[in-house]
Amino acid sequence: MMPNSVNTNVGAMIALQNLNMTNSDLMTVQNRINTGKKIASAKDNGAIWAIAQNQRATSGSLNAVKDSLQRSQSTVDVAIAGGEAVSDLLLQMKEKALAASDSSLDTASRTALNEDFKALRDQIGKSVSNATFNGVNMINSGGTTIAALANDDGSSKLTVSAQDLSLGSTILGGGSGLTATSSIGTQTTAGAMITTIGTAIGAVSTALSKLGTGSKSIGAHLTFINKLQDSIDAGVGNLVDADLAKESARLTSLQTKQQLGVQALSIANSSSSGLLSLFRG
Structure with missing residues (x-):
């Protein structure tokens, strides 16, 4: 068990990490909804993106064939x-x-x-x-x-x-x-x-x-x-392509999780104020 300290608030650190992860996931879902794609660039999934690009090239070439x-x-x-x-x-x-x-x-x-x-x-x-x-x-x-x-x-x-x-x-x-x-x-x-x-x-x-x-x-x-x-x-x-029905449901879930994360961080930040009671006469 970590000692009580005003210098290091472990609970707040963990809450902030979780909130950052939630925000990152939320940004990913929002991007998928905005673009309609689960893989919009090479950084999303390099191998799948490369395969898709090759097939797009083939499809484009078939326009000339037609x-x-x-x-x-x-x-x-x-x-x-x-x-x-x-x-x-x-x-x-x-x-x-x-x-x-x-x-x-x-x-x-x-x-x-x-x-x-x-x-x-x-x-x-x-x-x-x-x-x-x-x-x-x-x-x-x-x-x-x-x-x-x-x-x-x-x-x-x-x-x-x-x-x-x-x-x-x-x-x-x-x-x-x-x-x-x-x-x-x-x-x-x-x-x-x-x-x-x-x-x-x-x-x-x-x-x-x-x-x-x-x-x-x-x-x-x-x-x-x-x-x-x-x-x-x-x-x-x-x-x-993204499954928009699935992404919509996930968006609602992450938004709820984000709100809970903000509350958890607020609670963790307020825990250090409890130490003041130890010094009251």
């Missing part, structure tokens, strides 16, 4: 729209060629059919050249192959190959197929053009199928990236 996928999907979809226009024009051109192959046509009718045919042919060129998104065209001559980002470090790409649907391209039959000068001015050329366009229709359909598959793959991967980012963000929240 942008790339969305931009690529739009580019492919525009290319598909252009390709479908080409396919529709080919169907009309085949109809014109079939009509022009009729030997009973007079010159005026054949000329009119040929003019319609050439207008449709030229429209193919316009449709192809205008199928551009953000400066990228996948179906023109020398079209751009899409290579969208697929992961957060750029080491994986999602590729959709360009499909040249321009007049004179391999898909439209090359030099002996549908070109910028093709016509149906005679019965013979009209008959040959029926086969040429029929082959081109099949080839364009195959090209569109490849573009459609590519767009679907990009869309599926975009959905996955969205879910992955949500899961990462939720994981970071599990690591660093």
